[in-house]
Structures are given as C-alpha cells and as structure tokens.
Amino acid sequence: MSASEMKLSTTCWTMPACTLEECAAIAAGLGIPALDVGYFYASALDKQAILSDPLAEAEKAKSVGITMPNLYHLFGETLDGRNLALPGTLDQNLQDLKQALIFADAVGIASVFVLPGVVNPGQSRQDALKVSVESLKAMKALADDHTASLCFEPHVHSFAEHPDIARQLAEASGVGVCLDYAHFTCLGFTQDQVDPLAAHATHVHLRQATAGKLQEKFDHGTLNFPAMFATLRDAGYTGYVSIEPVHQEYMNTWFDDNLTEMVALRDCFNTWNEG
Template identity: 55%
Template sequence: MRLSVTSWSFPALTLPEVAGVAKALGIPAIDVGLFYRSAIDKAGILSDPKAAAERLSGLGVGIANYYHLFGDGLGDRNLALPGTAEANARDLEQVLAFAEAAGIPTVFLLPGIVNPGQSREQAARVATDNLRVLLDVPGARDRICIEPHVQSWAESPALVRRLIDGTGVRLALDYAHFACLGYRQEEVDPLAPHAAHVHLRQAKPGALQAKFAQGTLNFSAMFGTLRDAGYDGFLALEAVHQDYMGTLYDDVLTETVALRDAFHAWEGNA
C-alpha cells in the first residue's frame, strides 16, 4: 500500500501547487478531480483524452485516481437516474482512454442518489442496471470503482454488498461515510476485499470528518484489515475544507500529516 493525497483537499491551490505539497510531504501521488482551482478540464477529457492526459505530465508525482462526474453535480446524470446509461457509457469510453494515456490506475464514480419520485429500492435497481452497462465498456472492469457515500442510495454496508453481488464492481472505499452514519468499523471491514482505491480521513457518528484525535476510526486496525484482504493500492489522504456536512473547520494540512504519520508508524511495525 502507498499514499496519495486528494487534490480537492486544498481548494485554493492549483494542480502544480498540490503536487508540490505532496512532494514536500513525501507523498508520491495525487488524486485528481473536477473541483476547485486544481480541477482538470472535463470537456477536454471528453473531446481529446490523450491531450488531456498530456497536460498532467510534468507534475513530478504519480496520479493515483481520477474522480469523475458524468453530469453537473451529484444529481445530474447520476447512476440511479433512468435513461442515462447510454450517454454515460459514451463518456466513459473517453474517460477510460484518458486514464490509460495518463497512467491512472483507477477512476471512481458515485453510486447515484434517490432521485425525485424514487424509493431507495428503485434507485438501487436502476443504478445496478446502469452500472452493468458501464462495466461492459471495454476496460471498465479494470479501472472503475464506486464510492458509497452519505446521501447516496448506497448508505449501508448491506446495500453496497448487494451492488457488488449484482455487478462485480469494485469500491473506492471510505470508512468515514459509514462511520458518520453510525456503522461500526467492523461492519465495514467485509467490504475491504472489494476495494480498488481507499480514502482516509477521521470521522465519528454524526461527523463525516473529525480531527484525528477526536474520531472513532482505528486506522491501525483498518490498515491491517486492508493488508489481510490483499489490498495493495493507494491510500488517499482526504481531509477536506468544503462547505459540505461540516467539513469547513479543520486544519487540512495538520490532518493530512497526522494521517500520513499514522500510516508510516503502522507500516514501520508491520
């Protein structure tokens, strides 16, 4: 396992500046996405994937993961919305070409929300059907993964397991989303064998993000669970400063360093 840091952790920084912070912290890779000053150009990815990949060269760090949204925001063209599969599959072809050209091992998508007029069960069925279409795109099974998150339809380990069983999809696993909703860490551990990418931040019931010393996640136990499950991918440090679920109030750099040090301390004694 090795570390990366998410570019959206530092909303005021450009992508080269995020890469510079990662290098200064001894973190070999960054995750890229479509948000804040470090955003990459989605229109460019969809129109010319190779040129978009070339624009990432010269950062001096690896690219661990790309976070893609098909639409504008969490609701637009989300995976649980009927009638979106064909357009999303076309876009995914370009996204995968971009990831291949840029040497990005994984691309994470969101599972979708409970859309107006839907029940959670209906959203789950539509998302499962739409995801099967996406996984049929050449190369998709090797690269894409889904991040279950608060306010999606997939908010419990049981629902996530149903999605895995129904599609074979792998996960961008973030224990914080489950801890926020009150699930114990041991209830999330069975998802570890299905991880293709992992996000790290401290959390506790009712708080998606907590200061390192004030949360309930046991990172040493988490690292051991992932190792025992055979996980050998990136651990993305994802402390954030966002106007989303009370995550505006932490010192992101301090929390990033605390997470980094926790992993290195465990790694040194593993």
C-alpha cells in the same frame, strides 16, 4: 512483520486553493508520492477538454510530474445530476466514461471512481439499486477494455448509505468500491460493520470521522486506522490509501486544518506500515 504493499496518496481537493502543480509539490514535500485528481477547485482538470480530446489533456496531466492513481469522474454537475440510478442517463454516461478511461489510460491512472447514484423522485432505495446495478454492469463492460479499473464510492446522500447495500451493489455489478469508512461512520455504523467492504476495495480514502460528523480531527474521531490498515491488508488490498480531509460545503466540512490532518494520517500509516 514486513511492510504491506499499500501505498500513500492524497487528493487534489484536499488543497482546494492550490493549483494542480502546487498540490503535487505539497504532496511530494510531505513524502506522499501520489495525487488523486478530479474536476473541482483550483486544481481542477478540464472535464470538457477531457471529454473532447482526452489524449491531449493526458499530456498536460503527465507534465505535472507526479503519479496520479485515481480520477474522480462526476457525470453531471452535482451529486444527483445524471446519476447512475436515474433512468435514461446510461448512454450519455457511457460516452463520457469512455473518454475518461482513454484519458486515465494515457496518464497511467489506475482507477476511476464514480458515484453510485441517489434515490431519485418516485424511487425506493431498492429501485435505485436495480438501476445502478445495470448502469455499473454496462460501465464495467466498457472499462474491461481499458487498463484503468472502475469503482464507485458509497457516500452520504446516495442510495448506498448502508454497508450492506454497498456490498450488494458491488457483488451484483462486479464493480469495486472506492472505500471511505467516514461516510458510514458519520451515519452511526461501527467500523466492524464496514470492514466487509474491504474485500471489494479498489481505492481507499482516509479521513477521521465520528457519528454525526463526516470529518473530525485525527485525535477526536472514532476510526481506528491501524485496525483499518490491517483489515485492508488481510483482504488482499495492495492499492493506494489516499489521505482526503476536505474544506467544503458538503457536510459542513469547513473546520479542520487539512495540512495537520494530512501529516497525522501520513504518520499513522507510515508507523503502522513500518512495524
């Protein structure tokens, strides 16, 4: 069987102590040709500068000299700050997203991912879903005028912690998914329960996981990556699969050797893709 059209990337937040230039050099040294970017750690893009002058910041990003397939854009300063399910935030979020999309287009970034929102005070999951759908519809209308596409990442602590809710959000809003199986796996969902989201994937994150742990060592987790790659291919996915082990407070993911995990995931993908 011929190789798939999927391509490897990694994320700058996988190497939180490194500058953006160092992250790019490490990725290239590992044979990973692309690097996702965001606003955190030593590799951080300057969010406020992007919001003020996206074209000037794009020139700085391009000077790093590596393909940047995805931008992680966070509207507030925390997971719940100005989140998409919070009423009254849409106008300011649209202003910020417009600047982020101008930046992405100028750099050649293919997609921008945002978070779907949380269950805010007084809300149910269905309440949060309704508000988030309307936010994402308006954001998609904005993104449709840009080259970069918009996607959202269902994550632990969001209202979209169930694969069915994530699917409802994608179908009702028309916005694709930044798909990370680990967020569902750690909550106890099986891989086949997450597989239907492959049809909605715009970008994909890779890391090993198991029930109760968002991140696990490659040989100790339950995710079957060759099966995942085949599911994505059969769903028609041709974008980037981005290696994303982390070292951070969120979900107590402090304990892995990220370089070793990066190599294991790289080799797993390359071996499957060359088969």
